[in-house]
Amino acid sequence: MTSNSTISPALIWTGDINNRPEVQDGFDRSKTVRFYDTTLRDGEQAVGVVFSADAKFAIARGLDELGVGRIESGFPRVSDEDTEAVRRILAAKFASEIWGFSRAVKADIDAHIELGTTAVLIEIATSEQKMKAYGFSRESVIERLTDAIKHARAHGMRVNFFPVDSTRSDLGFLAEVYKAAIAAGAAEVSVVDTIGACAPEAVEYLIRNVASWVGPDVPIHWHGHNDFGLATAAAIAAVRGGATWIQGTINGMGERAGNADICEVALALQCLYDVPVEMDLSKARKVSELVRKSGGYQVDRWKPVVGEDLFVRESGAVAAQFHMPDAIEPYSSAIVSAQRGIVLGKKSGLANIEIKVKELGLAVAADRFPALLASVKEQATRAHRLVSDAEFAKMAAKL
Incomplete structure (x- = not known):
C-alpha cells in the first residue's frame, strides 16, 4: 500500500x-x-x-x-x-x-x-x-x-x-x-x-x-x-x-x-x-x-479535493493575489496534482488581464488592459458565461 x-x-x-x-x-x-x-x-x-x-x-x-x-x-x-x-x-x-x-x-x-x-x-x-x-x-x-x-x-x-x-x-x-x-x-x-x-x-x-x-x-x-x-x-x-x-x-x-x-x-x-x-x-x-x-454523473465544480474549479480564479481581487498561493488557498494544488489557473469573466479585474496576456503570449501593451477588461466584462455579462481564451485573443487582436 x-x-x-x-x-x-x-x-x-x-x-x-x-x-x-x-x-x-x-x-x-x-x-x-x-x-x-x-x-x-x-x-x-x-x-x-x-x-x-x-x-x-x-x-x-x-x-x-x-x-x-x-x-x-x-x-x-x-x-x-x-x-x-x-x-x-x-x-x-x-x-x-x-x-x-x-x-x-x-x-x-x-x-x-x-x-x-x-x-x-x-x-x-x-x-x-x-x-x-x-x-x-x-x-x-x-x-x-x-x-x-x-x-x-x-x-x-x-x-x-x-x-x-x-x-x-x-x-x-x-x-x-x-x-x-x-x-x-x-x-x-x-x-x-x-x-x-x-x-x-x-x-x-x-x-x-x-x-x-x-x-x-x-x-x-x-x-x-x-x-x-x-x-x-x-x-x-x-x-x-x-x-x-x-x-x-x-x-x-x-x-x-x-x-x-x-x-x-x-x-x-x-x-x-x-x-x-x-x-x-x-x-x-x-x-x-x-x-x-x-x-454517468457530475460533481460540483467547487467540490473539495476533486472539483475542477478548486484552483481556478475569476475574481479580480483574488487574481491580484494569484502569485501567492498561500494567500488564497488552504493547501497547495500539488497535493492533489491539480493545475492552477485564471479565467476571464464578469468578475475579473486588471490582474486577470495581465496574467492571461502573459499566459497566452499576447502582445498587448499595459495601457490597453483597461479597454480589454471592459470588453471582457461586457461579453461575459451579455453571454452569461466566461470568455474563452480564443475569444480573448480575438479581442486583444482588435485593439
Missing part, C-alpha cells in the same frame, strides 16, 4: 489556530488510518447509477493505484454482471485487499466462497426501526449473525461484523450483538451510521464505547453517510474515538446524500490533524473522473 502521510508542512496553509491542544489532542498518531472503499457496492446504490463489469474492474484498478487498503468488490448475488465483476477483481491480484459484502445469509456467503473471496463484511440490522421493518426480533438477530459468522469462519474467511443502523440502536443491545459477533469469530467490527443521523460528538462517544466492548485487539471501522453534510466531520470524530478504518466512496457517492468521501477524509486528517493515512492523494482527481464517467 502507498502511504502519503508525509505531506510537507510547507504545502499546508491552514493557520496556527489548528495547532491548539483542544484541536489536536485525542488522536493516536502511532496508527495509520486506512480506507475501505465501497464505491462498487454502496456507491452504486446512488439512484440511477449502474456500473458495468468493465467499469467496476477499471474502478477497482484505480482504487488500487490510489492506495486504498481494501476494496469491497460487490454483492455477487445481485446479477450475473456483478458476479463477473467480483471474479475479475479477485483474479487481478491487486495490492489492495478484496472484500466481499454479504447479508447474514448463508447463500450470500456461499456466493463469495464459490468465487474465492477470503474476507467478507456481514451485515444485519440492529436498530428497533430496522428490525421491525425486516420482521426480526433481538433473539433472531443474534441467532442469524452468529450462524452467518460461524459459517464464514468455517470456510476460512476473515469477517467484519456490520450492524446496520448502529447509531440508532439501543446501546445495551448493541453491546450484546458486538460481543456475540466476536464470540462467533468476527475479527473486526464496523460502527454504521446507515441514515447519516449521528452528530460528530456522538460518533466519538459511540466509537469509544464500542472499543470498550470489543477490546483493544479488534479493529474498528466507521461507516457514515452525509445526510446532514457532516460525513467528513463524523469520520474525523471516529478516528479521534479510536477507529482505524474509514469506510466510504469516491466522490462521496451513494444512497440519499451519499457516503463519506474517502479522499476528503484523507485530506482533512493529514492537513488539519497531522494524522497519517494510507492514500496517495495525487491520484484522487484521476480516480474521481473515472468513477464519474463510469456512473
Whole structure:
C-alpha cells in the first residue's frame, strides 16, 4: 500500500489556530488510518447509477493505484454482471485487499466462497426501526449473525461484523450483538451510521464505547453517510474515538446524500490533524473522473479535493493575489496534482488581464488592459458565461 502521510508542512496553509491542544489532542498518531472503499457496492446504490463489469474492474484498478487498503468488490448475488465483476477483481491480484459484502445469509456467503473471496463484511440490522421493518426480533438477530459468522469462519474467511443502523440502536443491545459477533469469530467490527443521523460528538462517544466492548485487539471501522453534510466531520470524530478504518466512496457517492468521501477524509486528517493515512492523494482527481464517467454523473465544480474549479480564479481581487498561493488557498494544488489557473469573466479585474496576456503570449501593451477588461466584462455579462481564451485573443487582436 502507498502511504502519503508525509505531506510537507510547507504545502499546508491552514493557520496556527489548528495547532491548539483542544484541536489536536485525542488522536493516536502511532496508527495509520486506512480506507475501505465501497464505491462498487454502496456507491452504486446512488439512484440511477449502474456500473458495468468493465467499469467496476477499471474502478477497482484505480482504487488500487490510489492506495486504498481494501476494496469491497460487490454483492455477487445481485446479477450475473456483478458476479463477473467480483471474479475479475479477485483474479487481478491487486495490492489492495478484496472484500466481499454479504447479508447474514448463508447463500450470500456461499456466493463469495464459490468465487474465492477470503474476507467478507456481514451485515444485519440492529436498530428497533430496522428490525421491525425486516420482521426480526433481538433473539433472531443474534441467532442469524452468529450462524452467518460461524459459517464464514468455517470456510476460512476473515469477517467484519456490520450492524446496520448502529447509531440508532439501543446501546445495551448493541453491546450484546458486538460481543456475540466476536464470540462467533468476527475479527473486526464496523460502527454504521446507515441514515447519516449521528452528530460528530456522538460518533466519538459511540466509537469509544464500542472499543470498550470489543477490546483493544479488534479493529474498528466507521461507516457514515452525509445526510446532514457532516460525513467528513463524523469520520474525523471516529478516528479521534479510536477507529482505524474509514469506510466510504469516491466522490462521496451513494444512497440519499451519499457516503463519506474517502479522499476528503484523507485530506482533512493529514492537513488539519497531522494524522497519517494510507492514500496517495495525487491520484484522487484521476480516480474521481473515472468513477464519474463510469456512473454517468457530475460533481460540483467547487467540490473539495476533486472539483475542477478548486484552483481556478475569476475574481479580480483574488487574481491580484494569484502569485501567492498561500494567500488564497488552504493547501497547495500539488497535493492533489491539480493545475492552477485564471479565467476571464464578469468578475475579473486588471490582474486577470495581465496574467492571461502573459499566459497566452499576447502582445498587448499595459495601457490597453483597461479597454480589454471592459470588453471582457461586457461579453461575459451579455453571454452569461466566461470568455474563452480564443475569444480573448480575438479581442486583444482588435485593439
